[in-house]
Amino acid sequence: MAKVFRRTRWLLIIAAALTLGACATLPPPSIQLDPSLNGYVTIKSIHKSVSPSGLLQVEVTGKNTSDQPLYMYYQFDWLDKNGQAVPSLLAAKTRVTADRNRWFTIRGVAPSPAVTDFRLYLDERDKP
């Protein structure tokens, strides 16, 4: 009986660990956080809209959950309907700073009406 209980206990622990792992907040696939930001940045929402003239507009809201200001870069990849990147000035690296325990917003506008999707990279940069 004790042997069965011991085996069941381990099964329960593994099942609980798997369940908790599945609940961990992962950024959506369109947003790629540098591993150095894991545990410090949480992506809360992504809003996509298309302007009347057909340009995709994106607004990503995140939170710096650490007790230190975060100095970051972000960069958009603008993708057409075939998934190919559309090169543009609007895909350049841009600085963004998030104060400790504060929300921050990243806004982007697609360079051309041919853009239908995006990828966003967020990376840490050296403090000034």
Place this chain on the structure above:
Amino acid sequence: MKRFAVVTFLGLLMLAGCAQRNVIVDQATDQGETPLALDYRDFEHAAMSAVQSMLSSGTLDKPGGGRYVMAISRVTNDTMQRIDTDQLIKKIRIALLQSGKVVTTSAISANGSTDAMINQVRKERVSPEFKSSTKIGEGQLITPDLSLSGKIIQRNMRENSSTQQVEYYFQLTLTNLRNGLAIWEGETPIIKRGSTDSVAW
């Protein structure tokens, strides 16, 4: 004598090893130090901010569709540096053309950056050397709807004996030429701080 030659050869090798190598900068991953003067990253940032603001403001959405025709007005370099303002304006022109909302005219501008061939080809209307059916008739040029003007300002200040601050302001205005109203305005400040030994001109 032989020993002298060996020592000289080794010395030359060491000197060659110390020489700074020239490299091509990969702009996507450039981690180079920021100078106090303006560099390519500042122009890219200012142009990107302006284009993003223009496109997301909706002022370039022409009622009924189509594209606006934009002319380049005067863009003043009011810094202590020798700058070709086309470093900024060309990036904006390219991005706006790509957006499909604006096309820039090369026929008229306030800073003289027109295409000389526009007038040159018209002078040849009477020339018998050109095939008549290929000649450009009168009244083909398009009057611009919008004008882009601006100024780049620099301000230097000393914080203390060892630190100075250099402030740059990229100011741009988009004017509706039909009524003279400024339909979009943008300012991108770039503030740099560094040693007083650094030169910002």
